[in-house]
Every structure is written in C-alpha cells, then in structure tokens.
Amino acid sequence: MRHILVLGAVLAAGVLVLAGCPLLPTGVTVTGTVSGDYFDITSDVTVTITQGENSVSVDVPVVSGASTQIGAFLVANVTAGEYAVTVTFENSYSYTGGTTYRVNGGAWTGVDGEVVTGSSAPYTFTITIDSLPISADTTLDIYFGNVG
C-alpha cells in the first residue's frame, strides 16, 4: 500500500511539471516597463529572467508616442530567488543611449552590459543585468536612453 501512495505522489508531481504548473503556485510577480526615446525599435522587446536552468521570457510589444517608445509587462508566478536579466530588441540605430534600470521605483542604475551587433539595420541590442533579487513582488523598469 505504501508503494502505491509513493508512486501516486511521484506521478502527481510529474504531471504538475509536465502540465507547466508550478509546484509552488504562490510565486511572486514581476512587473515593469521598457522605454526609450528616439530609439526606432523595430521589434518586440524580449525580457528574459533566468535562475539557473529556469528561465522565463516575454516578448513585450512597444508603442510609439511622438518620440517615446514604451511597453509594460507582468510575469506572474515567478519562483523567488536571484535572477539574471537579458533584454533584446532590434533597432534601426546602431548605438546605445546608455541603458539604466530601477528596481521597485528606486534609483536608476547603469546596466551591467549592453552590446549592439549587426552591420546594418536592423541592429540587435542585447542588454544584461547580472543580478536581480526577487524575493517578493518586484517592479523592474528599464530605460534605454535618448538617442535623439
């Protein structure tokens, strides 16, 4: 009887994982914005947060005002922990504006890496933040700068 119960528990956990269902459904939420001025972004902005082998990626659409491109995102049910963040997008400009970010509305800080690749438009921007602690609901705003 004990073997059947153990097997049942293992099967249930396996099904939860296969169903894409978090084993701890009480995860936290990461909310934020991406924006840039005069940047001519030509794709969605892909925001990826990674913790070891676990990775969540969202394609954030941006809309254009007179000079500003901006988008908002929310990722639900994220397991708390320390994450690396990678942001990528395509752009018609080949130079960066000095990307900064802020956590929970705090001070704006320079990102750890930003690289532009490609020899002609569209260029690919890759921006990295090495360590983002997410222990509770967190906001992450990323501003690509003003290249106008």
Add this chain to the structure above:
Amino acid sequence: MRIIPAFGAVAVLFVLVLSGCPLGGVVIVAGTLTADYYSIASDVTVTISQGDEKSWSVPVPVAGTYNQIGSYLFANVPSGVYAVEVSFEANQGFMPGTMYRVDGGAWLPVDDETVTGTGVPYTFSIAINSLAAEAGVTLDLYFGDAE
C-alpha cells in the same frame, strides 16, 4: 489491476485541483490602450481577476500627447475567464464611450464605465465582465475621442 491506473488518474486530477493549478496551463494576455484628446494624467492600471483569489494588476504608462497609447502584457497567468478592470486619472471629466476588441475582432462597448471626482484629476473606471483567456488572448482598449 485495471483499478490502479484509474485510481492514479483520479489522484493526479485531485492533486491538480488542490494545488490550484489550472488544468489548461498558463497563458499570455496582452494588448494596447489608446485615447484621443483625453489628457490622461496617470499610468493606466489594467487588472485581470479570476474570482477573489487570483488577481494581477499592471500599471501601463502611456506615451504621446493628443493621441495617447500604451502597451501591456501579462505572462504566465492561469488560463480561464477573467474580469477586467481599467482605471486611470484624466484632466477632463467627459467619457465618450470606451470600446474593446478581442484578438483583433469587432469593437464592442465595455460593460461599465464611470467617472468620479468633482475636479481635475477625474478618475475613470472601466469594466469588462468576462474575458475568455483559455488560450493566449489580445485585448485592445480604445477610450474614445474626448475632443
């Protein structure tokens, strides 16, 4: 012997329900907000809710002056039917009639919209009672032209 697999299947289903795991998995809800001559003076807060326990809100900044526009995305939320609430502050108290469309379909009037306040800024509250998000869904909102 046949009873054991059947028992296992029932047990798995039971665990899924007890865990609060949506049987349909998780989905993305995304869309745009647009307004003409509205003087929106705050972020636009979009809230999606399933019952009293599952609710997520994203503050959406808007860009532009006469034509204000914003974009948002909810990722990794459980599939199912959501109630949607949208709120923001604006510098004018006239509501021309908010419309929404799902997956690029026909524009429909929202289920409720109210303006409160006696002076600037006025608070706008808009509700859509039922948004089916069994799979990924786009929800675009147009607050109208308040000129």
